[in-house]
Every structure is written in structure tokens, then in C-alpha cells.
Amino acid sequence: MDGPLLPLGVPRAERADAARNRLHLLATAREMLAEDGADRLTMDGLAERAGLGKGTVFRRFGTRAGIFQALLDDEEQQFQQQVLSGPPPLGPDADALDRLVAYGRARIGFLFAHRDIARAALDGSQAVPAGTETPLSRMHIRMLLGQIRLGAVDPDILAVQLTAALDGPLLLHLSADDLAVDAPRMETRLVQGWQSLVHRACRP
Amino acid sequence: MDGPLLPLGVPRAERADAARNRLHLLATAREMLAEDGADRLTMDGLAERAGLGKGTVFRRFGTRAGIFQALLDDEEQQFQQQVLSGPPPLGPDADALDRLVAYGRARIGFLFAHRDIARAALDGSQAVPAGTETPLSRMHIRMLLGQIRLGAVDPDILAVQLTAALDGPLLLHLSADDLAVDAPRMETRLVQGWQSLVHRACRP
DNA sequence: GGGATAAACGGACTTTACCCCGCTTACTAT
DNA sequence: ATAGTAAGCGGGGTAAAGTCCGTTTATCCC
Numbered sequence A, B: 001m002d003g004p005l006l007p008l009g010v011p012r013a014e015r016a017d018a019a020r021n022r023l024h025l026l027a028t029a030r031e032m033l034a035e036d037g038a039d040r041l042t043m044d045g046l047a048e049r050a051g052l053g054k055g056t057v058f059r060r061f062g063t064r065a066g067i068f069q070a071l072l073d074d075e076e077q078q079f080q081q082q083v084l085s086g087p088p089p090l091g092p093d094a095d096a097l098d099r100l101v102a103y104g105r106a107r108i109g110f111l112f113a114h115r116d117i118a119r120a121a122l123d124g125s126q127a128v129p130a131g132t133e134t135p136l137s138r139m140h141i142r143m144l145l146g147q148i149r150l151g152a153v154d155p156d157i158l159a160v161q162l163t164a165a166l167d168g169p170l171l172l173h174l175s176a177d178d179l180a181v182d183a184p185r186m187e188t189r190l191v192q193g194w195q196s197l198v199h200r201a202c203r204p
Numbered sequence C: 001g002g003g004a005t006a007a008a009c010g011g012a013c014t015t016t017a018c019c020c021c022g023c024t025t026a027c028t029a030t
Numbered sequence D: 001a002t003a004g005t006a007a008g009c010g011g012g013g014t015a016a017a018g019t020c021c022g023t024t025t026a027t028c029c030c
Helices: A016-036 A043-050 A054-061 A064-085 A096-113 A115-121 A133-146 A155-173 A176-181 A183-201 B016-036 B043-050 B054-061 B064-085 B096-113 B115-121 B133-146 B155-173 B176-180 B183-201
Strands: none
Touching (some): A016 A043, A043 A054, A054 A064, A064 A096, A064 A115, A133 A155, A155 A183, A155 B133, A155 B155, A155 B183, B016 B064, B043 B054, B096 B115, B096 B155, B096 B183, B115 B155, B133 B155, B176 B183
């Protein structure tokens, strides 16, 4: 009888003021980040500098890590576009294996460029960075694996493990010291390692 | 002239009372853990229940995560013994590739059994779990890779990536939900995935 | 426009990890 | 034994994350 004005499951979009505040907070956060680094960013500080109440900050982002996840999602937008509809080898219209290699290269570059934010986006008390962060990566890898003829391999598990091999090093394992020596070189090595790993993992 | 009574670099062992307190704190922590779970464990609570000052808790373990790292190190002792001098295929006197597979199986089992502690041992503000945690795993994998004839592969990087593939899923990627369905089945799948991944990654 | 309603807001409050510092106590060398 | 000393201890103090609730305001429908 009545058309569903509030489609259940879709939690109704943010109010205009809320959306405005979110943007303002993200911008302010970026400023503070550039000036003082991620670990110096406090919720109180952010709220004050943005001229908003602390409650607002938490209502928008839920948790401290949530802010960094939002920043990361933001940076990730264009990257996602490239993957979903950009030119080969990253986008469609390329061999799945090539796309997989290209995706790894791009994602490593991305994580490398934003590793401070990405680290801060990890929420200790939470499973995976709840945001778009890794699940998307995993889903994409899973999808590409589906297009490759593997032997008797569990593709869901392989996807999880490859995802971990991809961002584990930067999110968990490599210490600041490991990177301090020569970061760009490390990036190259990780990319080459990924390429070789994927090639080896994906032949029957 | 004077013999080095305090060999520099070796920070002089814990005093007897300190060692006693460390053990008592670990035991108390285990009790509380069993009763209430990891996230319910607070430093004040632990100190009070142990009948010690809060300062002591922090002096022993440095940080909240440090307690869980210590608990994990403790559990890991016997596991390490098996690896270093136990029977094949985990211990020496087995083919390196077999040892690698066996190590992964054992470590997945270990992480699975202690995943709550392992998660809590992650220190958001720190690179890798500073304790013995992962570096040891990585070193062992690196060592085994050194005994395997790989093609033109960077063994240090492969070690990092395999380590990530090994504990990334349990430490970061798999949510409580992913495990809730059927944890033992997930463990089996991860082990098989590891076996197949390693076999594929390690042939020229 | 105008009223109803739920979302959003601010900021005080609570909780908890972590720091600090004055006092105490286990070790060490004579 | 004993004096000297550095490690250890307790617990109050600080800072920052996260919660709550009374008030304000955007949005929807008429």
C-alpha cells in the first residue's frame, strides 16, 4: 500500500550538516596529519581545531581508527576507478594473471605512499579494518583468481593468503627500520616478489 | 684491566622479586583471561587482583600488549623446542620443503588455538609485535628457504610475504564471523592452502 | 509556512593506558 | 657484615578514547 519511503536496510543518508561536518573534519584531519603526523592526532584536538564538538567527531567516524579509514577510502577512490574501468593491465580487458600482477603493484604502491595512514587505520580491537580497506582487495583478488585455471586449489583461501601477503608486510611486519634504509628499493623488491609469487601460485 | 662485570648490551637480569612478580602477574593474567576474555583485562584490574601496584605491571611488561606478548612467548616455548630440535618433519633431519609445510601447519594451529591472545598482543602503535612473535617465524622461514633451490627469487622478500600469508589471515583479515561458522574447518583449509602455496612457490 | 520527528550537536563524564617520583629493597664489592 | 647503588615498588596524576544525554536543527509531509 505505502511505498517504502525509508527503504529498510539503507540507513538513510547523512543529513546535510552532518555531511558538511564530515568533509570539514576530514580536511582538518589532513592538515593536522601533514603538520604533526598520525600519532599526534587526537580526537579532542581535531574537534577543537575544526570548531566542532567532540561528540560530532565520534558520531561521524565512530572511532579514532575510523578517521584514518575514511581518509584512506577517500584516497582510494581514484585507485578503485582505475581497477574497475581503467586501461589494462590494471583494468578489465587484460589477462587475469596480468591484472593480478598489476593490481599487486598498484596496491603496494598505494600502501607505500599512505603507510602511515594505513597503519593508523588498523583498529586493534577490531578484526579487519572495517572500512573498505582490505575486504575489497580480497574480493578483487578472489574475482581474478576465479578467472584463472588453477589446479585443485581452494580459491577463497588462496585469495585470503595472497591478500595477506600483499598488505601484511606493510601493515604489520615491516618495521620503520626495515623501511628507513631504502624505502623505494623495498617497494621494488616487494613488487617483484609479488609478481613472482603470483606467477608461481597460479600455475597448475 | 677490570673484567666487565656488567657486560654492556646485556641489560643485567631481573632482580629476584621482579622475576617473582612477573610470574605471578602472568599467572593472574591467565586466570582473568580464562574468566573474562582478553578485552576485559585491564591493567588496574590485573594489578589489584595480583596484589601489586600498577606501576609494577607496567615496569614488567611495558605496555598492555606486552602482557599478551609475554603470555604468547610462554606458550610458544615448547613449540619452539619442537621446531629447533624435535622429530621430523617439524624438526631438523627432514627435507626443507617438508619442514616448511610442517611449520606452517604447526603455526596455524598455534595461532588458531591462541588467536585471542595473539590478537591482543598486536600493538597498534608499534610495527610488528615486538616480542618474539613474528620475527622468529620469519627468520625460520627465511632459513628454510635458504636450503631450497629457488629460481631467481629474492628469498628475504619471499620470507616476508610467506610469513604474512601465514599469520595475516588470523591476525588481521579473518573476522570473528569468518571463524564463527566452523573454525576447525577453516583451520584445515588454511593448512591445505599453505601447503599448496608453499609447494607452488618453491619450485624453480 | 508549520508542526512532527529523528538525526545531529556539544560538551561534561567515565574509563583506561601510561607516566612520574619519592621511598624501599635486593644485590655487589670490599 | 655493611655500605653503596641501581633496580624495583606503589599509587596518585595525566591524557586521550569513547559514552551519554539534554538541546538544537534539518528534513518530511501537509
